[in-house]
Amino acid sequence: MYPLDWLEERSGLVGGVRYFLFRKVPGDTNWFHTLGSATLTAFLVQLITGVILAFYYKPDPNSAHASIDHITHDVTLGWLVRGMHKWGASVFIILMFMHMARVFLFGAYKYPRELNWIIGVLLLATGLFEGLTGYLLPFDQTAYWATVVAININGTAPFVGPFLASLLRGGAEIGPDTLARFYSLHMLLIPGALIGLITLHLYLVVRLGVTSPPWSDEAAGEGPPPSPPPARAGLVRPRPRAAVRGRPTE
Numbered sequence: 061m062y063p064l065d066w067l068e069e070r071s072g073l074v075g076g077v078r079y080f081l082f083r084k085v086p087g088d089t090n091w092f093h094t095l096g097s098a099t100l101t102a103f104l105v106q107l108i109t110g111v112i113l114a115f116y117y118k119p120d121p122n123s124a125h126a127s128i129d130h131i132t133h134d135v136t137l138g139w140l141v142r143g144m145h146k147w148g149a150s151v152f153i154i155l156m157f158m159h160m161a162r163v164f165l166f167g168a169y170k171y172p173r174e175l176n177w178i179i180g181v182l183l184l185a186t187g188l189f190e191g192l193t194g195y196l197l198p199f200d201q202t203a204y205w206a207t208v209v210a211i212n213i214n215g216t217a218p219f220v221g222p223f224l225a226s227l228l229r230g231g232a233e234i235g236p237d238t239l240a241r242f243y244s245l246h247m248l249l250i251p252g253a254l255i256g257l258i259t260l261h262l263y264l265v266v267r268l269g270v271t272s273p274p275w276s277d278e279a280a281g282e283g284p285p286p287s288p289p290p291a292r293a294g295l296v297r298p299r300p301r302a303a304v305r306g307r308p309t310e
């Protein structure tokens with residue numbers, strides 16, 4: 061594999077990926093441990109479908125809805141890509157909550173993983189904000205009024221509320237500036253923040269290792285049961301004398 065050897069010699073990247081993929085995890089990890097990777101997969105689907113949608117979407121109040129219509133009805137498989145992005149957003153958020161519930165119920169937020177829990181909370185807030193900014197983009201009645209409600213709720217926050225509302229609106233009214241602002245946040249700033257946070261999150265997962273389920277011996281600090289010594293051909297495995305049936309104990 062010459063190209064891989066070339067890359068490995070100059071960067072060590074191949075060894076890094078190999079370490080990531082083949083690192084040791086506790087023997088009793090189960091399906092619940094796949095929820096983090098499922099969330100990651102949902103996020104990657106959002107990234108890919110989002111880039112394709114951005115080829116056709118026009119962030120301007122006069123053409124935004126028409127461009128969404130064009131994607132849905134004219135562009136080849138546009139309906140599929142748009143549907144995947146729209147429903148995928150809910151899948152991503154539901155999976156994030158399920159993954160968080162698993163981490164909470166398994167006590168995986170405890171020492172030494174508190175920092176990863178904090179990064180997770182930031183991921184949750186940023187992920188929800190991504191959903192909020194995406195909701196305005198079709199610029200139909202639902203999008204418009206949902207955003208009015210969201211901005212008004214932000215406006216009621218103590219002290220910073222009015223500033224926050226005007227920052228999100230980009231002026232006194234929801235209009236072209238709001239749409240441009242939400243689009244920029246939705247496709248640049250928030251995904252960038254999510255990618256950075258996910259990178260940190262996974263770095264800590266690899267560094268600290270994955271926790272066992274609470275019912276496992278490993279979680280109780282007893283370690284895995286010792287594996288039996290390898291059997292040798294032609295010999296009976298030695299046992300304590302008392303355990304040999306039919307022999308009197310000493």
Ligand code: HEM
Pocket residue numbers: 092093094095096097099100103156159160163168169173176177178179180181183184187258261265269270271272
């Ligand atoms: C974009 C969202 C997220 C992605 C892509 C993600 C990804 C992952 C992955 C792949 C793992 C390792 C496998 C696993 O335990 O499932 C993991 C572990 C972990 N995640 Fe997340 N996660 C996300 C959000 C969250 C949230 C919202 C929280 C909590 C508030 C959280 C807290 C943790 C913790 C504490 C661990 C370590 C668990 C352990 O060691 O057993 N994550 N995450």
